[in-house]
Amino acid sequence: MSSSYGKIFKISTFGESHGVAVGVIIDGCPAGIDFDTDFIQSELDRRKPGQSRITTQRREADEFQVLSGIFEGKTQGTPIAMVVHNADQRSKDYAHIAQQFRPSHADYTYQAKYGTRDYRGGGRSSARETIARVAAGAVAKMILKKIGVNIQAYVSQVGTLKLTTPYQEMNLALAEENAVRCPDPTMAQTMFNYIDETRKKGDSIGGIISCVITGTPIGLGEPVFDKLHAELGKAMLSINAVKGFEYGSGFEGVEMLGSEHNDEFYIEESGRVRTKTNLSGGIQGGIANGEDIYFRVAFKPVATIMIDQDSVDSEGNAVTVSGKGRHDPCVVPRAVPIVEAMAALVLVDMYFRNHAYGK
């Protein structure tokens, strides 16, 4: 019961890495939305493997098909089912590790929890599961666009290579113009080279994705347990390989005094209430105050490496896990659309939750 997310705009995902298909049902999408299939496909293309030599070479077109919920180009208020059939399954790549527990993968915990597992490519624990998130997130983005919400994520760190320029001083759209998805072209090239070197060594490296959300309606978000940033945090932490989440001042904020950290209010000429600074990250008491929402997501290095590692198998024997098959040396370039998709799913659900009372 954990492959579902959302209270009103509710998604339920399915599919294993080397099964027949992966997909998603959206239950709770309003009627009358123009359904832009090209946009959905373009979002899936941002996530798909094989985009450059620093991403896995698994060959998948990742073309999606709609099974229900759309009629004459519009949503019907009924469940929208979308599937992507798996093409390049090559499950023989995995036969040699059927009984092995790959270090820092979910092999051991799935086996322990379920007493069985689909060992082909990680089965359900594969990052291929995120296709469903991106497809559903694209539908969420369509709705958010209509109310002026824009979500833009980008790579801000790879290993020790940090992009320190504040987001306000960059053209974030440039992130989509390079394989790393870093909006600073020079840094992007440096990161690319570093990831490529890491790949050649058969190793992997971590990174950070930053995300900026503009145009969030004031009042969106819920108090107490479902605070807007708490839901964003959960959503991000639910993405494979994520180890941390911070928003606004984040971990650095702990070193500040209240007198430095507080965002004083003022009135704009338009009469709108604004804050002079935005260390709050656009959210106060769990509720959006209309300022930019921004947060950072830490990704560990991908567990799949092409280097021999010690491990054990399901019989309790010591084994050597040999790296074979295909892998992403650094997950963050392909994770940018996933971060955006999860942010969109959180926001659209909060939007409808807020709207239930007429806001």
Place this chain on the structure above:
Amino acid sequence: MSSSYGKIFKISTFGESHGVAVGVIIDGCPAGIDFDTDFIQSELDRRKPGQSRITTQRREADEFQVLSGIFEGKTQGTPIAMVVHNADQRSKDYAHIAQQFRPSHADYTYQAKYGTRDYRGGGRSSARETIARVAAGAVAKMILKKIGVNIQAYVSQVGTLKLTTPYQEMNLALAEENAVRCPDPTMAQTMFNYIDETRKKGDSIGGIISCVITGTPIGLGEPVFDKLHAELGKAMLSINAVKGFEYGSGFEGVEMLGSEHNDEFYIEESGRVRTKTNLSGGIQGGIANGEDIYFRVAFKPVATIMIDQDSVDSEGNAVTVSGKGRHDPCVVPRAVPIVEAMAALVLVDMYFRNHAYGK
């Protein structure tokens, strides 16, 4: 609908800072648990104000009363209602700020969202709401204790004062022996002095709470959206003033290579599968692997300070917010039991979710 948490062990909280009472209903607690009222009160005492001169001087005994669900000293499987009546309400302290939006508080966002707000002490957005979490968390701890799960949080940073000793090398129980709740007595004293100086200046300072969970059953936690660390992250981020969450290697992990970060498996003499290192933080694929779970929670400086600040009021006038009343110069000492309570609520719910299938 956002004052509820949990799927099986489900809590629903209520209460404003200066209303009649704050409290909680637990719907989904199993029958037959010995209900230890002294333990619950002791947990509330760890959270209550006035414990030392570095915490707010609001006078509250915070004695709780059970309204239902307990018979002859045992839980009945029926809803357990617990309330704490507010004693020292002094709402006159707040009259002068009734129309003002205090910087980095939730005044403005509540007003914008609801069109009204209980301005007395922050109303529902007050940290007094966490009484309900601590009471429910104490019940969760009773259950977890029976299955060998132990949760221990402590203060590991105040401002720039960092405790860098690994948790394995400290006696965490010492945290309860000083007002800061830092397990290193020397560092605790340094932190205490620093917080006290900050208090005298009428300012506030942030901090970090670290938490270690031992004895988690292997297989606990759910894949995909409700990963164990995603739920822990949401739970922590739902606590007032929290800006960040990381577990295992966290943000530092992004700088590591996969070959450094992966936790190789081995077999203990007992036959149990273990990992040589634990950068995973005890969770792989969202599911506990039996190693220690550890995480860190970043708290910003408390928004209430005794220093004048610029702001606006609900009429759109520029105003000066003057610090009056009582405040916590640093929230982390009192937040330790809250972090533990939220961790307990996550774990106990995951325990019953897992158990539904016979595990």
Place this chain on the structure above:
Amino acid sequence: MSSSYGKIFKISTFGESHGVAVGVIIDGCPAGIDFDTDFIQSELDRRKPGQSRITTQRREADEFQVLSGIFEGKTQGTPIAMVVHNADQRSKDYAHIAQQFRPSHADYTYQAKYGTRDYRGGGRSSARETIARVAAGAVAKMILKKIGVNIQAYVSQVGTLKLTTPYQEMNLALAEENAVRCPDPTMAQTMFNYIDETRKKGDSIGGIISCVITGTPIGLGEPVFDKLHAELGKAMLSINAVKGFEYGSGFEGVEMLGSEHNDEFYIEESGRVRTKTNLSGGIQGGIANGEDIYFRVAFKPVATIMIDQDSVDSEGNAVTVSGKGRHDPCVVPRAVPIVEAMAALVLVDMYFRNHAYGK
């Protein structure tokens, strides 16, 4: 986790018959509603014991107290907690049956399920639990009133005494003018006498409550699993002693031909789409079509009787259960406000669910 109802306007109830208190939290009530405490109390008074000699003589004022969520006479969008303290607990009345399983009560099933039970007056299985429903339902009614929805229930059958007049031909408001809550004064008197005779014999008798809802917005209700009548059915069947639910043509409709049963559409002068007949009971495909919603709820005779019965105890001994204490000879007069409350809770939740998408 089964003492909660609703997805957006969500209630969570607690309390045993002879515990400290019974009560409810409403999580999800919008802000800005004028909170009419007199109305809530008047609804509780319609439910309370001792209203006439045909209801139980347990003495309870059933005065409720608000613990949270109301400020300056208005709802705040925060959880509303309401409690009624138990006064006339007389648990000694129950000491003699502590180990006995009373026939057709929940004693045996609670004991079997939980391994323990609060035997005083049925504990959580007591109809006293419905106080929480009536209090929450009164808040729901306040909201529904503002959108023109009216809910009126009445007693239409007691034993074999049937009121066969169609609801359209009666003044349903008359139901509140007699102790039976039957809108036909003559029939009401006949029913009263019959119930009173049954009471004198120490026996009990069943009955039917009919309910009519007018003014439901067209489009309210959800398709597939949460059809409006399915939620109404669940809500009614969740009331103690209910054995059946039917709406519109109900069980009689099975004997009709489609050509007789179908409700043909026509256009009113106002331009509104109407149906010539209303065998559908105001709901088509699970969604309100704007016609009156009407349904009937079957209540079995109350299990508590003043006549000796064979049974067993928790040790497996054959015992005689002797009727002592107080009882309602017929539950339907006091259940009228409960039926209305549950209907209100269903409708208000469906209203907000619909409203989430802007309707």
Place this chain on the structure above:
Amino acid sequence: MSSSYGKIFKISTFGESHGVAVGVIIDGCPAGIDFDTDFIQSELDRRKPGQSRITTQRREADEFQVLSGIFEGKTQGTPIAMVVHNADQRSKDYAHIAQQFRPSHADYTYQAKYGTRDYRGGGRSSARETIARVAAGAVAKMILKKIGVNIQAYVSQVGTLKLTTPYQEMNLALAEENAVRCPDPTMAQTMFNYIDETRKKGDSIGGIISCVITGTPIGLGEPVFDKLHAELGKAMLSINAVKGFEYGSGFEGVEMLGSEHNDEFYIEESGRVRTKTNLSGGIQGGIANGEDIYFRVAFKPVATIMIDQDSVDSEGNAVTVSGKGRHDPCVVPRAVPIVEAMAALVLVDMYFRNHAYGK
């Protein structure tokens, strides 16, 4: 958000009558269940059209495909996705009614609620949606079979033709040997002839399905809002064309005295607690007591008839709806597996809810 059912064994369904496919995701099925595809197909075959001349002649093989969740013949604890592609779509059959509101269908209410609708065969409101229920219900039955629960439904009334024999005195398995699914062969033939005559007149007729569940574990079911019979009632009322639900003594029970209706307890030689009678219908206080659960479900006559009817169209014009296409003259024969499937979904979810606490 209303195409989902269940708290632990959770299903989410999708699909329109004349869309690409209908299907279901099960999120929360435990791992390690032998997945019997033949059994699932056989259940779908019991539901499919064209089984005899008294069912609709739409041609559909209704072959299902598994997209995820099964590996090496066993469930994996991951979401199980099953789809049935629509074959005989003939949407031209519906072009003539695109703008018309068919009497007692959901055309008008869907249009009013969503502002759009897929008019081809009723779109989402089509009974074709129940394919998903039957497929998921078949998986539920596999699990229930292992714990000894058996569910058997049958037709007990068609129009005024009533089968009055108590279920205990019939061989219910005989129901599957005739097209009507009535366990009394003589009555079955009478019913068949009557339905066939009704069909020839282009009309339709209602009916009742009875259902008996044996072997339910004592203690299964939840108190208060989610009482076992309340969930069964909701589940049945969510099936298209259902107008009423009663269990145990049902509506007839209202005419009984408590002294007649109460089920006295006794101890079997085995030591098991039993009841002498079973007017409770196997459920007391919402919780199974181990006796047979039995209930009855009322179906109205199918709204599609081959007879002209007055109606209006979406422009507000008076129109004549002419019967064309294909229809079921009586829905109950094909609804028997649907009733069983919904009962299975309720029971399996309640089973896991109960099991969460170790029962």
